[in-house]
Amino acid sequence: MVNVPNREYWQPGEEVKADKMKRQVNDFNDVLSKQDHLLIQGIDKTYPLKSGQPLAYLSIAGEPDVSGGWGKPTGTFPTDYNIPADGVYFFYAEFSPGQPPSSNATDLATSIQLRLKHKKAGQTKWDWRHLSNAIETNKYIHRDRPVHFSVQIFRSMYLRKGDAIMFTAYLGHPEEGAWSSNWAPEWKYGAPTSNRVIVWRMDFGATDYENPFHVPMPAVKPWNDGEVITAEKMNEQITNVRRALSNTPRFSVHVAASRSPGTLWDVNWDSKYKEQLGDWKFNGTHATAPESGVYFIAADVSADGSTDNVPAYVKLYLNVDGKAVTSVDKQFQRKASEQQPSAATSLQVFSIRFLEKGQRVHLSVESQGTNPAKPTASVFPANPSDGNGEFRRSSFSIHMIAPGAKSFVS
16 A cells, blocks of 8 residues: 655645656545555454353454554464554444353343553553443343344544554353354354454544644635646645545544433533544534534443343434434343443444534433333443543544535535
8 A cells, every 4th residue: 555645735836747746646546545444353262251250351353354554463462453554543343242051040230341452552551442331131031042242332543553452352240151252143154244343544644633733625626728737726726635635624522421310411521531623612512513524423322220120221312403313222221239330331323424514413311210200320430440540431423524525415
């Protein structure tokens, strides 16, 4: 793959030479049309869990499909991958292991936690940058066959060349037996269908999540036969277009503020974990689009269950200008003794939408228990007990992917 060329401007009176045109037009187009990406599918092992062994880690593995210079470090985990180039990357991971068959009927809730781990280039310490949970109570249905859970992560972050990433899963409250990850129904036509990691470089022009300064997409102007090509027009129609396409407006915030149970409320975010590029307005709940265009929107919010051992129903809404445009819901239940960070549940929403400049995007949560008048779930706060500062348990990202769009279809 062609390396990202340095950004160059044209000067008044400069002769336009082929090698500079190749760097600024051809090489840029090549990079833009082949953004570095990575696809990993499948899990490489079945892990036995026994009594007194409360947790285990599963590493997402399998042969990767890649574009770009992704590299696997030598002598470390078989599933961490070196980032090939600087940029803002979007991560999607889905993990669905099979709980072992059990001869014992139990109402013990089993939790799964998926973690995104990151290691800076030249360092040995791994940081837990994000985690997501799924929880299920299987009282009878897992006697004869594995019951599969599914947990997902959406996350946008800036990484440098040589950094490494890895996804691991924590299994809480295990039953004795072999936790399988390659159960037959997951496979169709020779490919796994429920375990995957997808990484895509969104902005190769970024020098960190909030830099360099964003240049709006200029209006496209025609080139006319016989016109004098000026340095001003070359910079506007070539250099500034490149700057706009390689460094688009983006917004990300992590860690939802703790919230007591309520029937319906807006998710409030901890602003100290906010990062953005572009003129976003943010009031702690609502993010206002700085420019018109098509945006990629992804979020997950973790909820804590009740302490009264009744089912909790939780619904997460993605809203634009106060109107719900998509939603996801989940029901879970556990005993009071199981109120702990490893037993929270996460809800994820994802959408691609055209936003007008000034439209406001926010998330809201609806919570109800068995008795609708008694809400039984709340947004779960950051957990500072991981030894690395704190978990990034919830996240909300908005990323422009089509700055020249006038609507979703044009």
